[in-house]
Amino acid sequence: MPAAAPPAAVGATPAAPEPAAPASATATQPTLRVATIDGNTFDLAEQRGKWTVVNFWATWCGPCIKEMPELSALDAMREHIVVVGLAYEDTTLEDMRMFLKQRPVVYPIALVDVYDPPKDFETPRGLPMTYLIAPDGTVAKKYTGPITAPQLEADIAAAGGPKVG
Numbered sequence: 475m476p477a478a479a480p481p482a483a484v485g486a487t488p489a490a491p492e493p494a495a496p497a498s499a500t501a502t503q504p505t506l507r508v509a510t511i512d513g514n515t516f517d518l519a520e521q522r523g524k525w526t527v528v529n530f531w532a533t534w535c536g537p538c539i540k541e542m543p544e545l546s547a548l549d550a551m552r553e554h555i556v557v558v559g560l561a562y563e564d565t566t567l568e569d570m571r572m573f574l575k576q577r578p579v580v581y582p583i584a585l586v587d588v589y590d591p592p593k594d595f596e597t598p599r600g601l602p603m604t605y606l607i608a609p610d611g612t613v614a615k616k617y618t619g620p621i622t623a624p625q626l627e628a629d630i631a632a633a634g635g636p637k638v639g
Contacts, residue, residue, distance in 0.1 A: 503611035504594030508560070508584035511570055516558050516582045518607065525614075525630050526556045526607040530586070530598045532563040533573045537620040538602045546579040548623040554609075554636055555626070557581035562598055564588055608633065 506518035506528065518526060529545060531538035542559075549557040561570055561583055570585060591597050595605065596616075604621050606629060608614040614633050631637040 504592075504605075504607070504613060506558075506592050506594065508558075508586070508592070510558075510582040510584045511567060511574070512582065514582065516584060518558075519611065521556050521607070522611055523609050524554055524556050525609060525635055526558070527626060528558055528560065528595070528605040528607060530560045530562045530595075530601060530603040532561060532601050533565065533570070534563065535601045539577060541602060541620050541622070542577060542579055544623045546581060548626065549579075549581040552627075555630070559583040560586045560592070562586045562588060562591065562601060606630070609635075 504518065506516070508516050510516050518528070527545065527548070529538075529541075531542070533539070545557050545559070548555055559579065559581060565585065567585065570583065574583060586592065596603075600618055602617075602620055604617040605613055606615040606617070606626060615629050
């Protein structure tokens with residue numbers, strides 16, 4: 475099988491939200507259950523009642539690395555928001571742990587198989603790619619390119635979530 479080309483990193487321009495559309499027309503509430511590098515399991519269904527940020531990223535993606543501290547702070551400071559990072563690259567668990575020692579985050583990270591990505595999410599064609607999942611488990615927004623905490627909080631408030639300020 476030929477090697478898949480890695481998705482292109484998107485420039486530093488903030489992401490424009492795309493219309494929310496799960497990969498499958500029948501998947502109004504995407505499922506995601508992944509083993510995290512700390513030995514735990516992240517299950518999207520267990521996050522119901524909170525806003526969840528599902529962030530596809532890679533260690534070689536400059537814009538991805540730049541947004542990590544902000545996503546980590548958002549996860550740490552907002553009780554109604556949960557973040558999960560899906561490392562979309564062909565790497566080892568040991569290499570990922572070493573990378574995260576240099577760039578620690580408070581949210582869980584899972585390695586995603588680039589040849590078998592999560593079925594209910596589109597295969598990333600560029601990174602970072604982020605989904606904002608509403609408390610009812612539906613996709614509220616999809617972003618291609620870097621995002622910011624204020625942008626996510628504004629989109630949550632616009633969708634009827636709590637306003638920060």
